[in-house]
Amino acid sequence: xxxxxxxxxxxxxxxxxxxxxxxxxxxxxxxxxxxxxxxxxxxxxxxxxxxxxxxxxxxxxxxxxxxxxxxxxxxxxxxxxxxxxxxxxxxxxxxxxxxxxxxxxxxxxxxxxxxxxxxxxxxxxxxxxxxxxxxxxxxxxxxxxxxxxxxxxxxxxxxxxxxxxxxxxxxxxxxxxxxxxxxxxxxxxxxxxxxxxxxxxxxxxxxxxxxxxxxxxxxxxxxxxxxxxxxxxxxxxxxxxxxxxxxxxxxxxxxxxxxxxxxxxxxxxxxxxxxxxxxxxxxxxxxxxxxxxxxxxxxxxxxxxxxxxxxxxxxxxxxxxxxxxxxxxxxxxxxxxxxxxxxxxxxxxxxxxxxxxxxxxxxxxxxxxxxxxxxxxxxxxxxxxxxxxxxxxxxxxxxxxxxxxxxxxxxxxxxxxxxxxxxxxxxxxxxxxxxxxxxxxxx
RNA sequence: GUGGAUGUAGCUCAGUUGGUUAGAGCGUCGGAUUGUGGUUCCGAAAGUCGGGGGUUCGAAUCCCCUCAUCCACCCCA
Numbered sequence: 001x002x003x004x005x006x007x008x009x010x011x012x013x014x015x016x017x018x019x020x021x022x023x024x025x026x027x028x029x030x031x032x033x034x035x036x037x038x039x040x041x042x043x044x045x046x047x048x049x050x051x052x053x054x055x056x057x058x059x060x061x062x063x064x065x066x067x068x069x070x071x072x073x074x075x076x077x078x079x080x081x082x083x084x085x086x087x088x089x090x091x092x093x094x095x096x097x098x099x100x101x102x103x104x105x106x107x108x109x110x111x112x113x114x115x116x117x118x119x120x121x122x123x124x125x126x127x128x129x130x131x132x133x134x135x136x137x138x139x140x141x142x143x144x145x146x147x148x149x150x151x152x153x154x155x156x157x158x159x160x161x162x163x164x165x166x167x168x169x170x171x172x173x174x175x176x177x178x179x180x181x182x183x184x185x186x187x188x189x190x191x192x193x194x195x196x197x198x199x200x201x202x203x204x205x206x207x208x209x210x211x212x213x214x215x216x217x218x219x220x221x222x223x224x225x226x227x228x229x230x231x232x233x234x235x236x237x238x239x240x241x242x243x244x245x246x247x248x249x250x251x252x253x254x255x256x257x258x259x260x261x262x263x264x265x266x267x268x269x270x271x272x273x274x275x276x277x278x279x280x281x282x283x284x285x286x287x288x289x290x291x292x293x294x295x296x297x298x299x300x301x302x303x304x305x306x307x308x309x310x311x312x313x314x315x316x317x318x319x320x321x322x323x324x325x326x327x328x329x330x331x332x333x334x335x336x337x338x339x340x341x342x343x344x345x346x347x348x349x350x351x352x353x354x355x356x357x358x359x360x361x362x363x364x365x366x367x368x369x370x371x372x373x374x375x376x377x378x379x380x381x382x383x384x385x386x387x388x389x390x391x392x393x394x395x396x397x398x399x400x401x402x403x404x405x406x407x408x409x410x411x412x413x414x415x416x417x418x419x420x421x422x423x424x425x426x427x428x429x430x431x432x433x434x435x436x437x438x439x440x441x442x443x
Numbered sequence: 444g445u446g447g448a449u450g451u452a453g454c455u456c457a458g459u460u461g462g463u464u465a466g467a468g469c470g471u472c473g474g475a476u477u478g479u480g481g482u483u484c485c486g487a488a489a490g491u492c493g494g495g496g497g498u499u500c501g502a503a504u505c506c507c508c509u510c511a512u513c514c515a516c517c518c519c520a
Contacts, residue, residue: 005510005511008510008511008512055519056518056519058517058518058519059518059519061444061518062518062519079519079520107520109518109519109520111444111517111518111519112444112445112517112518113511113512113513114513114514114515115512115513115514116520117518117519117520118520121520122520123520124520184517184518187518276519294520295518295519295520296519296520297520298520299519299520321520322520323519323520324520325520326519326520327520349478349479351478381477381478381479382478382479382480383478383479383480384480385479385480386479386480386481387480387481388480389480390480390481391480391481397479397480399478399479401478402478403478411479413479413480415480415481418479418480418481420479
């Protein structure tokens with residue numbers, strides 16, 4: 001016998017997990033469509049050179065890669081943004097700009113697992129390609145916000161930054177070529193504090209303590225978004241790039257306010273320098289106030305040069321990605337997941353084999369009315385059947401034994417209140433039963 | 444990839460300084476005079492003690508390796 005097991009970081013999804021998972025995906029689709037994003041899909045496998053060197057050194061290391069049976073070097077996608085760039089470069093003639101798409105699909109990263117961190121996980125991406133307008137930045141923020149609230153979250157914070165600010169500052173300090181290690185050090189700021197971050201910048205990036213000090217003046221900007229925006233001009237000096245970045249953030253905040261986003265859910269955070277290397281402008285990271293340790297559940301940003309690696313045409317883009325599996329792991333920890341184990345609300349008890357046709361007819365009638373129904377497959381004792389129905393979370397049980405069938409009626413039993421009512425029912429006149437079911441399910 | 448912790452029935456765990464047929468609760472299944480469930484009572488099934496190797500007369504218990512999970516670093520969704 002072969003031991004049944006799954007690979008590290010890969011998981012099976014049982015019904016009680018899959019039901020809320022599909023619900024969440026449906027919610028995401030609804031939000032995306034509400035903003036005019038269209039669905040697309042791309043292959044799990046790409047030519048290796050499409051994927052390498054696009055995310056970061058880290059994603060190259062984590063890439064699942066192999067040689068296929070035709071001798072081609074291939075890799076499994078580690079995100080949905082890089083395949084999008086390839087997709088857009090390949091099809092932009094048909095797509096036109098601006099092109100808005102959403103994409104729900106699994107991605108793979110061979111990294112070490114942790115809570116809310118897997119090797120195969122579902123991302124829900126949405127992006128707008130072909131415009132640099134701040135409108136698409138604002139819209140990205142609004143979609144993140146709507147996604148979170150539509151999924152049932154009240155307590156979350158969207159951290160926002162703009163890479164132009166750091167880029168501009170580093171240009172002024174003539175440190176542009178060291179932006180990656182500096183970025184990486186800056187990212188540690190919330191964890192290790194100002195002094196250690198400065199020391200790390202000096203040792204890891206090789207800059208002078210004075211330069212580190214100037215970079216870290218960014219981090220001193222704190223408070224409400226408005227307060228941070230007021231402090232930033234003094235810190236960035238005369239860099240045009242950085243000024244443009246600040247102006248961009250100002251317009252972003254203004255747009256969010258105009259659209260009615262609660263400003264308490266937004267935080268301008270100059271220390272989030274993360275994201276993949278391809279980001280060039282605004283950056284978003286979303287944290288759950290009640291479970292910040294699980295990391296960002298929805299992040300993204302603007303990448304104005306990514307498509308250029310596959311095309312002569314310059315196509316700017318902006319978007320974000322919802323980490324569905326991480327989010328569901330968080331919801332489970334926060335006990336926000338309902339434990340529904342059946343997707344159908346109505347249960348039909350099965351009394352004796354001679355009446356099977358009647359039950360099949362009854363089930364078909366209920367389904368035809370658009371109501372999900374499950375017929376128990378064995379004529380077990382009624383008590384056992386009800387116990388099953390109860391444990392699976394059915395809301396209504398239809399009880400029609402020999403007595404009821406003979407008298408052209410059916411018992412409609414509410415499994416929560418344990419109350420039953422008799423409803424007239426015959427195969428030719430199912431309307432009263434359907435009405436009774438609809439009424440019972442609406443309450 | 445590095446460091447640390449954990450790994451005993453489906454789940455949560457107990458298992459004394461290594462010593463006979465490894466236990467409990469919950470869950471599951473069956474029953475309590477043959478059609479009404481989440482309570483109670485009775486009963487049953489279920490464990491290669493994560494896997495492999497070693498030390499020993501004897502290992503769930505000690506040692507090594509391996510796999511998995513969790514935590515930290517790193518990075519990210």
